[in-house]
Amino acid sequence: MATIQRFEDLVMFKKARELTKAVYEALSTCKDYGFRDQIQRASVSIVSNIAEGFESGTKQEFLNYLYIAKASAGEVRAQLYVAYDIKYLNIETFKHLNLQAEECSRLIASFVKKLKAGGMIGTQLKQEPKKDVVAELMQKAGYTRLPNGQVVEKEI
Numbered sequence: 195m196a197t198i199q200r201f202e203d204l205v206m207f208k209k210a211r212e213l214t215k216a217v218y219e220a221l222s223t224c225k226d227y228g229f230r231d232q233i234q235r236a237s238v239s240i241v242s243n244i245a246e247g248f249e250s251g252t253k254q255e256f257l258n259y260l261y262i263a264k265a266s267a268g269e270v271r272a273q274l275y276v277a278y279d280i281k282y283l284n285i286e287t288f289k290h291l292n293l294q295a296e297e298c299s300r301l302i303a304s305f306v307k308k309l310k311a312g313g314m315i316g317t318q319l320k321q322e323p324k325k326d327v328v329a330e331l332m333q334k335a336g337y338t339r340l341p342n343g344q345v346v347e348k349e350i
Contacts, residue, residue, distance in 0.1 A: 201248035206301035210240040239266035
């Protein structure tokens with residue numbers, strides 16, 4: 195399986211972007227600015243936390259951000275019910291947006307499960323090949339270490 199290099203390539207990120215766009219469009223004429231702002235911020239939180247977690251560098255931080263993103267998807271769903279109940283959304287728009295939010299939640303949950311089961315540890319904890327700093331300094335100073343461990347000055 196190929197390693198994903200960019201958060202933009204994650205299906206859950208793409209679907210969260212689609213949800214956010216749809217929420218903004220569906221409530222663009224809503225005059226209840228407090229409500230509109232809250233549901234829009236919750237939808238933006240989904241995509242933002244996926245991206246921020248991916249870029250965080252460790253598996254544990256990524257998981258934490260994914261849990262926050264999933265919680266935000268739940269918040270969007272709860273607010274969609276309110277929007278429908280108080281007639282800000284019709285039934286078709288509610289169902290469409292709710293399905294999108296549920297899909298985001300499922301995708302995030304599935305990714306979390308795979309991430310927990312996988313061996314990926316993150317770039318911050320990745321083992322880098324160690325350099326022999328002493329050997330480099332000795333070489334620059336004109337010395338070398340023989341296979342028996344003895345240090346001698348290089349001949350010029």
